[in-house]
Amino acid sequence: MPTPAILWDVDGTLVNTAEQHFRAWAAFAAEIGHAFTRAHFAASFGMRNPEIVRMLFDANASDERCAEWGERKEQLYRASVRSGGVELLPGVARLLAEFAATGWKQAVGSSAPLGNLELLLGVTDTQKYFGAVVTGDDVRRGKPDPEVFLTGARKLGVEPAACVVLEDAVAGVEAARAGGMKCVAVTFVGHHPAEKLRAAGADIVVASLEELSAERIAALVAG
Ligand SMILES: [Mg+2]
Known part of the structure; x- marks a missing residue:
């Protein structure tokens, strides 16, 4: 066996850590002047960052921009985990x-x-x-x-x-x-x-x- x-x-x-992810996307969206709602979060759940960026923020975003924006969101997420714990x-x-x-x-x-x-x-x-x-x-x-x-x-x-x-x-x-x-x-x-x-x-x-x-x-x- x-x-x-x-x-x-x-x-x-x-x-x-769903709530930390939600808060990070919402904070990132606010930085670039976009909205990010619970419905957006539900629609994006399980997708990778480049796909989320293109679906919600800029359909024509370059790979570089997707990487840059995705990294910013992850910075905000890690700050939230560090401050709030998990x-x-x-x-x-x-x-x-x-x-x-x-x-x-x-x-x-x-x-x-x-x-x-x-x-x-x-x-x-x-x-x-x-x-x-x-x-x-x-x-x-x-x-x-x-x-x-x-x-x-x-x-x-x-x-x-x-x-x-x-x-x-x-x-x-x-x-x-x-x-x-x-x-x-x-x-x-x-x-x-x-x-x-x-x-x-x-x-x-x-x-x-x-x-x-x-x-x-x-x-x-x-x-
Ligand atoms: Mg899972």
């Missing part, structure tokens, strides 16, 4: 420790840029659990492409079939399945409903990671 490895999504799974979602601290105690390898597979992830893992004191951290800067194609999770598996030295991805978004579930991995989806933050996560291929959907145990994950990989 293969030993499972765990690949963690970050935003919405490990921590919830907490692990329910069940996360216990699972991180339980998986580590069982000897399972763990990695981060996130679309977020490296600077954000370093900050989040630092603020929550969780770096020690991860044998690899794969960021949006490390991949050419974002989720639902499996590149981010396949890269994580390769860095851990684990076959995709032995990997279990923890996710909260449809694109992330699709990425896990496209990579030949098992997937547990969590609806706690509530960006996507259980039916959609199940339809995308999640093997287990839980309302909170408090419901999950190492035993249940081991059974998933064994089955």
